[in-house]
Amino acid sequence: MSYLVLARKWRPQNFAEVVGQQAVVRTLRNALTRNRVAHAMLFSGVRGVGKTTLARLMAKALNCSQGEPDVPCDRCESCLEIMAGNAMDLHEIDGASNRGIQEIRELKENIRFFPAKGRYKIIIIDEVHMLTTEAFNALLKTLEEPPAHVYFMFATTELHKIPITILSRCQRYELKRVPFVELVAFFARIAEAEKVVVSQRALEMIAREAEGSVRDGLSLLDQLFSFGGAEISDGDVAEVLGLVDRRIYENLARALLAADLAACLEIFAQSQAAGMDLKRFANDLLGFFRALLIAKVKARPEELLDLADQELAAIKDIAAGASQETLYQYFSLLLKGSEEMQYSSRPRLALEMAFLRATQAGQIVPAAALLGRLDELLAGVVPESRSVARPVFAPISTAEPESAPSQPRTAPAVSATYSVPLAEEKIKERTEAATPLPEQSPPALSVLHQGREVKRDWGAFVEYVKKRKHWMAPVLQLCAMPREEGGQLILKFDDPSDCKLLREHDNLKLLQSFVLDFFQNDFRVVFKVAGAQAAGDGENDEAESLVAERRGLANDPMVQMAAEIFAGQIGSIRTGDGGKGNQ
Ligand SMILES: [Zn+2]
Structure with missing residues (x-):
């Protein structure tokens, strides 16, 4: 049997399995049980947060002939066809490659007919923002008075590109990035089910890298699983994915604030020896100082920072030992350094100079x-x-x-x-x-x-x-x-x-x-x-x-x-x- 990528293998088959998006899921389930599902829905959010997954779940629930309204049975003909990807009444259209007016005309022609087997015809248009203006215009009339047997579900990563005329005719669902903690827990569950031992820190590194996208995280896990054996260490993650242990930023921040230039350069050299991308390193370091600033000025920084408990504790600790002015100054010096990096023929030196300036910062005479x-x-x-x-x-x-x-x-x-x-x-x-x-x-x-x-x-x-x-x-x-x-x-x-x-x-x-x-x-x-x-x-x-x-x-x-x-x-x-x- 061929290897099924995790993103497909672990695609949720019912609402309870969806990772994150609790508010949207609850609203959708309520709409189903009360039989008040809108005929045009728009799911927006960054890639890999579950837009088309939710659209498919809605399609399955709407056409299921046996289960509860909000719990598709996964056994009836409609459910089985949708899961196998060959349901006649579910049309999945990629907006990027079917963006013209001709495709929309054909679609409109198609929906005039009643569904072949199920109760409804369901049209999912992914990346709907790619449609041309003419195509959107052609859709408008249909969206104004959609036939009772048709549901439109749109998905987009770029909400701002959708014409307001379309937006006003859709029920909108904005999907959030999945919180770090939920991603870590989800990946841990997968690792366990796949019988691979992955260290907690490694899971956190992957979740951090995924930036709230379930799919991105799963494809990283895929890479790791195909690389390693039954056990995956922090080092494997660093080697395979080029990620570094975030403690490196913690250590670097401490060294900078202690004005220990030698230690800064040492830590930096380590990151470079590990093959870490310089730009990425600078960005992450900036992000760390941003977190320090937030921890300094906000009573409950965790409301703004999506971090593992350990890292949050370290950040609070470091922030407590420095003044707000100092943190701000370090942040701007590092920002300046990372900007200079972009234009320098020796970007590494530019960043080292930023460390220099930062360690010197305490000695700058105020105006x-x-x-x-x-x-x-x-x-x-x-x-x-x-x-x-x-x-x-x-x-x-x-x-x-x-x-x-x-x-x-x-x-x-x-x-x-x-x-x-x-x-x-x-x-x-x-x-x-x-x-x-x-x-x-x-x-x-x-x-x-x-x-x-x-x-x-x-x-x-x-x-x-x-x-x-x-x-x-x-x-x-x-x-x-x-x-x-x-x-x-x-x-x-x-x-x-x-x-x-x-x-x-x-x-x-x-x-x-x-x-x-x-x-x-x-x-x-x-x-x-x-x-x-x-x-x-x-x-x-x-x-x-x-x-x-x-x-x-x-x-x-x-x-x-x-x-x-x-x-x-x-x-x-x-x-x-x-x-x-x-x-
Ligand atoms: Zn069913």
Whole structure:
């Protein structure tokens, strides 16, 4: 005997067997027992939730000659014929392939005649939204006054495509996605009957994947049954269906909220090693954070979340440990990351960058705090900090870089002069001797410049950054051939997404301060992205250097800060005579 797919084998033969849809089933049974069945019915809902199944059950009940009104007997001639699929009075039409006016005319011709055997002629049109406008119009008149011996049952996955004139003549039944818990229970029953041992978690993974569609879930079960023996493990599900255990999102969410980047990357790598689709992974992770948000704001999240008890408990637990703002921020950062993924040539990196941002999120300074800081600066309360203001005593104002405090921006420039180590003190003396005025004097810059060079000491600089801002180091390593040119530190990247995070306002500011501390030079950090603005290849081209300069200014933390505070965009940038645009 050939293998019968589960969806056919387990198709409900009476109303009691229907999975989910309790409300619709009750209404239909009532209509049958009270003999008040409408002559045109429309079943709508996503695929695999039981639309045509219910239509067939109605047909069977209407034409059954022996059973109760709402319980077909499954023994009479009509029932047997319908179950075998060869009933003369049941016409099943696929709306997708019989969509024209000609087919509807033939149908109308056909229903003029009385049923051959049963009491009624029953017309089921599946995917009825596929009918042409003319075909719908041809149906209208019949639906207005259907013959007493005819019942129409329509099924559609796209209710909105049905003309209102048709809708108003039908009794409508909207079928819901089958709840997760009911699907799990149904699949467990099937597994038991088929004598296959399937782990609870595996059943849950399948039910999750089915997204409320019984048929989808059954075809997944089919695949599993034909793969495995008498026992199916979580691992089999992962291997055969490419699904991952949802605990992976739980673990990842915990790691993200704990700002444990290493753990995040580890978990992510595991999912990729298991062959999980990247897009799917990102979507599921977003879904998990959505669930966290819902759990945070709603007293009874289970009303909105269709989840297994275990997962719900985990979600409530994680949500309890984080603020609503934090969850929202993580959600938007991940959303941003998954959107960037779509356009990036390195989608995996884009998602990893999103993890980075998220783990950094706790350190993002709120706008209000920034405004306060700006007020202080303007009022002169705080000495100008090195990273924000340009005309500082760059060469001599800082302490020895390696021992610099972890928050260099807050160290007032003046105090540092007292702690300048001996070697630098000497250099300072020498430079002061050569040129009495240290401020912005080129000789001072050039002398100190001998200390560290961009090209030669780049590796050391990356190490230096790594100790202070761990995540920045690998990003800087992606930079191809960093170089210094006319007061700019030019960082070239092959992929715009590589340096996107680095270019963000706060991060750029921080990088700028690292550059200043390490190279003892207030280079402006300028980003170049291969392909993006490479109009001409002439690197020494004057026009291009002007563009670069302007871009540098646009990157200037002060300019960016102003733009951010006033919610503006950087429009035209005019460079003054000084060329460096300091003031
Ligand atoms: Zn019967």
